[in-house]
Amino acid sequence: MDKKILQIHSSPHISSGAGVDVIMRNVVYALLPVVAFSIYAFGLAALFTLMAAVLSCLLTEHWLCKWSRQTTSVNDWSVAITGIIYGLTLPPNLPLWMTLIGGVIAVSLGKFIFGGLGYNPFNPALVGRAFLQAAFPTAMTTWSAAFGAQRFTSLPASTLTFPLTSPQYDSLSGATPLAAMKFNQQPTDAMDLLLGLTSGSLGETCAVLILLGGLYLIARNMMNWRIPVGIFFTVIVLSALFHFANPHRYPDAVFMLFSGGLMLGAMFMATDMVASPITNLGCFIYGALIGTLVVIIRLWGGMPEGVMYAILFANAVSPHIDRFIQPTPFGHRS
Amino acid sequence: MRLFKFRGGVHPDGHKQASANKAIESLPIPEYLYVPVQQHIGAPAEPEVCVGENILKGQLLAHSQGNVSAPVHAPTSGVVHAIENHTAPHPSGLPVKTIVIKSDGEDRWINTVTPIDPFQLSAEEISIRVGAAGVVGMGGATFPSAVKLNLRNRYSIHTLVINAAECEPYLTCDDRLMRERGQQVVDGIRIIQHALGAEKVIVGIEDNKSIALAEMTASAANYDDITITKVPTRYPMGSEKHLIQTVTGKEVPARALSADIGIIVHNVATAHAVHRAVRYGRPLVSRIVTVSGDAIREPRNLEVLIGTRVSELVAYCGGYKESPSRLLMGGPMMGQTLPRDEVPIVKGASGIIALSTQQVAEQLARPCIRCASCVTACPCGLLPLEMASRSKKGDFQGALDYGLMDCVACGSCAYVCPSNIPLVQYFNYAKGELTNKQRTQHKATETKRLAEQRIARLEREKQAKAEAAAKRKAQKAAERAAKAAAKEPAKGKSEIAQNTSGQTAEKEISA
Numbered sequence: 001m002d003k004k005i006l007q008i009h010s011s012p013h014i015s016s017g018a019g020v021d022v023i024m025r026n027v028v029y030a031l032l033p034v035v036a037f038s039i040y041a042f043g044l045a046a047l048f049t050l051m052a053a054v055l056s057c058l059l060t061e062h063w064l065c066k067w068s069r070q071t072t073s074v075n076d077w078s079v080a081i082t083g084i085i086y087g088l089t090l091p092p093n094l095p096l097w098m099t100l101i102g103g104v105i106a107v108s109l110g111k112f113i114f115g116g117l118g119y120n121p122f123n124p125a126l127v128g129r130a131f132l133q134a135a136f137p138t139a140m141t142t143w144s145a146a147f148g149a150q151r152f153t154s155l156p157a158s159t160l161t162f163p164l165t166s167p168q169y170d171s172l173s174g175a176t177p178l179a180a181m182k183f184n185q186q187p188t189d190a191m192d193l194l195l196g197l198t199s200g201s202l203g204e205t206c207a208v209l210i211l212l213g214g215l216y217l218i219a220r221n222m223m224n225w226r227i228p229v230g231i232f233f234t235v236i237v238l239s240a241l242f243h244f245a246n247p248h249r250y251p252d253a254v255f256m257l258f259s260g261g262l263m264l265g266a267m268f269m270a271t272d273m274v275a276s277p278i279t280n281l282g283c284f285i286y287g288a289l290i291g292t293l294v295v296i297i298r299l300w301g302g303m304p305e306g307v308m309y310a311i312l313f314a315n316a317v318s319p320h321i322d323r324f325i326q327p328t329p330f331g332h333r334s
Numbered sequence: 335m336r337l338f339k340f341r342g343g344v345h346p347d348g349h350k351q352a353s354a355n356k357a358i359e360s361l362p363i364p365e366y367l368y369v370p371v372q373q374h375i376g377a378p379a380e381p382e383v384c385v386g387e388n389i390l391k392g393q394l395l396a397h398s399q400g401n402v403s404a405p406v407h408a409p410t411s412g413v414v415h416a417i418e419n420h421t422a423p424h425p426s427g428l429p430v431k432t433i434v435i436k437s438d439g440e441d442r443w444i445n446t447v448t449p450i451d452p453f454q455l456s457a458e459e460i461s462i463r464v465g466a467a468g469v470v471g472m473g474g475a476t477f478p479s480a481v482k483l484n485l486r487n488r489y490s491i492h493t494l495v496i497n498a499a500e501c502e503p504y505l506t507c508d509d510r511l512m513r514e515r516g517q518q519v520v521d522g523i524r525i526i527q528h529a530l531g532a533e534k535v536i537v538g539i540e541d542n543k544s545i546a547l548a549e550m551t552a553s554a555a556n557y558d559d560i561t562i563t564k565v566p567t568r569y570p571m572g573s574e575k576h577l578i579q580t581v582t583g584k585e586v587p588a589r590a591l592s593a594d595i596g597i598i599v600h601n602v603a604t605a606h607a608v609h610r611a612v613r614y615g616r617p618l619v620s621r622i623v624t625v626s627g628d629a630i631r632e633p634r635n636l637e638v639l640i641g642t643r644v645s646e647l648v649a650y651c652g653g654y655k656e657s658p659s660r661l662l663m664g665g666p667m668m669g670q671t672l673p674r675d676e677v678p679i680v681k682g683a684s685g686i687i688a689l690s691t692q693q694v695a696e697q698l699a700r701p702c703i704r705c706a707s708c709v710t711a712c713p714c715g716l717l718p719l720e721m722a723s724r725s726k727k728g729d730f731q732g733a734l735d736y737g738l739m740d741c742v743a744c745g746s747c748a749y750v751c752p753s754n755i756p757l758v759q760y761f762n763y764a765k766g767e768l769t770n771k772q773r774t775q776h777k778a779t780e781t782k783r784l785a786e787q788r789i790a791r792l793e794r795e796k797q798a799k800a801e802a803a804a805k806r807k808a809q810k811a812a813e814r815a816a817k818a819a820a821k822e823p824a825k826g827k828s829e830i831a832q833n834t835s836g837q838t839a840e841k842e843i844s845a
Contacts, residue, residue: 006674007659008425010759012745013666013687013694014346014503020700020752076700118701118753224706278706278717322717329740330340330575330714331588 023222024077030213031084031268037209038202042092043151045144045159046202052096053087054080056103064112078117082106085268086125088203089261089308090132093144093169095161098136102128122315123272126308133308139167141303143199145174174199177259178304181251193258204261214267226280228266230287231294232257238295250299262294265307275315282318282325290314335536335563338583340576342713343568344746346503346667348542353626353633354506358514360637361650363410367435367641368420368678369395374470375477376402381433387414390444392617395433398465404478404681405468407617408444409639412437423644423663423680427673435641445615452525452612457486460529460612467611468618468681472603473497473572474664476682479604483529489593491530495581496523496537498546498602499565499572502665505685507622508602510635512539512546516553519602522609523560526600535560536581537602540567569667570744574599576713588740603684623679625651629658629688638679644686645675658688667745700753708747708757714740718747722757725764730771733764 038046061079065072073079086106090099106128111120133140144156158167177188177198192198196206203210217223235256242250256262270276270290277286290310297306372378379396383389389408396406415436419429452460465480485491500508512519527535537554539547541564554560565571565580575586578597586592592599600608603622610616619640626633631652638647644661648654662669663683679686708718716737724732741761748757 006661006671007694008427008671008673009660009694010748010756010762011666011668011670011743012749012758013660013662013669013671013689014749015754016344016346016750018752019697019754020703023703023705023752078703116701118703273703273705276704278704278709278719280710326717327341327709327715329588329716329737331586331590331740332715333585 020078021076024081026220026222027081027217027268028077028084030216031081031088031203032213033209034088034203034206034213034264035084037196037206038088038092041146041151041196041205042144042202043148044153044155045092045151048096048155048159049090049092049094049099049202050084050087052099053090053103054083056100057083057086057107060104060107061112064108065116070116073117076117079107079111082111082124085123085203085264086128088264089125089129089201089269091140091143091200092146092202093142093156093158093167094132094136094139095158095163095167097161097163098132098139101135102132105131118274120274121319122312123269123275126269126312126315129308130312141179142167142169143174143176143179143201144169145199146197146205176200176304177255178298181255181259182298182304185248187251187255188259190254190258193255198259201261201264204264207258207263210263210267217267217271223267223271224276224280224283226283227271227276227287227290230284231262231266231270231291232287234288234291235262235295238292239299242295242299256295256298260298260305261307265311266290269307270311270314272315275318277318277321277325279322279325279327282321285321285325286314286318289317335561335581336583337563337565338580340579340713341715342711342746343570343576344711344749345567346569346749348567349504349626350506350509350542352504353624353635354509354543356506356510356634358510358622358635358637361639361642361647363437363439363441363639364642364646365437366415366643367409367412367437367639368643369406369409369433369435369641370420370422370678370680371396371406371431371433373406373476373640373680373682374404375475376400376404376481378431379403379406381417381431383414383417383433385414385416388412389414389435390442392444392619394617398468398478402478402481404470404480405466405617406433406640407468407619408435409619409641410435410437411440411442421673421677423670423672423677423683425671425673432678447615449613450615453528455612457483457529457531460525463612463615464529464608467607467616469604469607469611470618470681471601472607472621472681472684473601474668474682474684476680479600479608482598482600483526485591485593485598486530489591490596491532491593491598492534492596493582493598494523494527494530494532494535495578495592495597495599496535496602496605497572497574497577497599498537498539498543498550499577500543501540501567501569501572502667502669502685503569504626504687505624505665506626507624507635507684509543509546510624511603511606511622512543513549515606516546516549518609519606520550520553520557520560521613522605522607523554523600524557525608525612526605527559530598532598533559537562538565538571538577538581539563540565540571542567569746570713570742573713573742573744575742618681621679621681621683623647623683624685624687626685627658627662627687627689628693629654629656629690631655640681641678643676643678644672647679647686648675648688654688656690659691660689660694662687662689667749668743697754699755702753702755705752707750707752711746711750713744713746714742716741718757718761719755721764722755722760725760728767730764730768733761734768738764738768 106124110124110127161167180186218225236253239256240253243252293310377400381396390411393408398405416434420432422430461483469479470476551562661672721736
């Protein structure tokens with residue numbers, strides 16, 4: 001026996017096998033149907049925006065790793081997820097130069113500055129989006145209608161806007177269901193919301209596909225179902241209460257649940273493992289907090305949508321939830 | 335019987351089929367046996383034989399020292415070849431005092447035994463026999479069993495739980511023991527029960543060992559107070575506290591003994607050793623070892639003399655299929671890596687597992703992504719990721735605050751960690767550092783106490799001397815005065831009285 005090759009190692013000597021890259025890759029798989037639908041619904045604009053989002057995130061991560069003399073962490077797939085999710089939260093006709101800037105901000109200020117993977121207090125994709133929302137409010141709230149006739153042959157004029165100039169919009173702008181509700185008291189059919197026959201950000205329109213992706217991850221034990229359940233439960237209860245009190249002013253629970261970015265946010269953004277609590281009870285509380293904030297911002301805020309800020313705030317609270325909600329160790333119950 | 339669930343736990347691939355159907359075989363007596371004097375928790379045994387001495391099987395080689403210790407006996411007959419330092423079966427590869435025996439191949443016992451009826455013996459006699467036979471916990475913890483039997487003096491024990499879970503992957507030695515020697519195991523269990531005065535016995539067997547379960551149920555059929563229970567296959571079912579919770583629903587309080595709630599746990603192989611020790615007066619000189627792992631050509635269960643080198647077991651099992659990457663003593667979840675295969679089998683060695691490079695490809699630890707898999711897996715309700723991050727940066731108090739001392743080092747957290755973080759290593763490191771710190775602190779306070787005592791003593795002596803000198807002076811003065819008084823008898827009486835009282839005082843001081 002060759003004596004040199006015997007490893008001295010701490011127990012355990014076997015592992016369950018599912019590595020970080022496997023988990024991350026599965027998240028990408030779960031997102032693929034959503035990506036496909038967004039390209040189907042918004043055509044070339046979606047394809048270009050998503051590509052720009054993913055590329056800017058990947059390249060930023062790669063360059064930052066190189067610059068700080070670390071081995072590149074691009075191959076752990078986590079930054080690919082950030083890129084895809086970030087892209088899915090953008091309006092379809094956003095100028096590409098804005099998309100690129102947001103991606104750089106997402107990875108550099110949302111992730112790298114805190115120490116890279118595992119240390120980001122906020123969901124990096126949402127940090128990038130929040131920056132764009134603050135910097136380019138008009139571009140971030142102008143939506144092109146889905147299923148445009150020319151979507152596979154031409155790009156919207158705004159997409160190719162020259163950097164640092166204001167975009168010009170086509171006439172075919174559509175209001176999102178949330179905006180229609182907020183500003184015109186005009187509800188959208190629940191079936192349209194479920195199937196994604198509305199306008200909105202690239203990945204948020206088709207609730208059914210997002211749910212399916214989330215269920216896949218839950219079934220594979222790669223997502224804590226308590227977070228989306230906490231969110232859905234709170235949103236349903238609170239919005240039903242308000243709707244019951246004043247049906248003309250406040251939308252019903254079904255509308256609240258399936259409109260806007262709630263589905264995408266609850267399934268794929270709030271569940272960012274790094275920025276969410278580690279205990280099951282903590283996850284419920286975190287979900288409930290997001291749900292409450294979403295309802296408050298949506299019903300009384302100046303903007304029609306509030307999922308992004310709700311998640312970012314809950315991210316900030318998450319470490320404190322972890323500090324207060326801890327399991328009782330074995331032998332300490334009495 | 336109603337079972338209770340403990341939180342967390344994992345389901346590692348069992349790999350038991352490789353050796354589960356192989357009957358126990360006796361390994362031929364090797365030419366040399368290397369018997370370490372420390373094979374148990376507690377003080378090492380002190381050698382009683384000299385080099386060159388002829389010895390017989392079962393003869394005492396080294397006697398136990400102190401309250402927690404165990405003697406070591408000759409595994410076979412032969413000559414004491416040397417008493418020297420030999421590599422210990424421990425990852426450090428450090429040497430430990432070892433009695434080397436050259437066997438004569440005759441395997442002659444020191445005594446012929448007439449079996450006795452253990453149930454006529456008192457509890458004391460049983461525990462003395464168990465202690466004299468060098469029986470220790472055979473599940474791997476190697477705590478001297480007699481010490482555990484003596485707990486009946488301080489606690490009232492109502493339940494004996496027999497740990498037959500064998501939750502570690504690959505290991506099948508307890509499974510085979512129960513299948514092939516069920517009667518003897520049950521006899522051992524009854525002896526322990528008798529010694530503890532426990533009203534009932536629960537034997538917990540994981541449900542992946544159905545034949546052993548049936549065999550044990552049949553063997554214990556005549557004893558109403560022994561319940562053979564099927565427990566779910568879930569690691570770490572064989573952890574003492576978790577098995578107790580599963581079969582009784584009771585939670586052993588933190589930092590307490592199970593005896594505090596009236597329960598004592600013994601391993602099933604220990605029961606077998608107790609049967610031999612008490613009924614036949616046979617010391618613990620052999621044990622059953624599972625040799626398995628994907629780098630072993632023919633996995634087997636072997637009955638091996640204590641002191642046999644691991645290399646001989648492997649050779650008997652057809653050698654290595656490929657050169658192993660890791661060689662383990664014990665199971666893959668909690669076993670320790672061996673530095674090389676020349677180390678001897680000791681009393682706590684339940685398995686020898688050789689794992690190939692594919693099985694244990696060394697993977698670099700990645701950053702923690704706070705996925706909380708470890709939190710879900712932890713059977714002790716801890717937050718392993720927080721404990722590890724504190725330990726990593728040297729914040730041992732922080733790790734303690736997160737419950738480091740409640741960790742049983744079962745390795746469930748590191749097993750599920752997708753980032754390959756060696757959590758158990760961090761915990762062991764932190765525990766070691768804390769022990770060192772405690773020891774240093776203890777030493778410092780002890781030194782301080784001794785120094786203060788010395789100063790006080792010197793002070794007392796100085797004072798005593800000064801007082802004695804003063805007394806002597808006074809006495810001399812009195813004597814002088816007495817002499818003077820003798821010349822002048824008129825003053826005499828009062829001064830003599832003073833003199834006597836001074837003498838008494840001096841006596842008191844010298845006393």
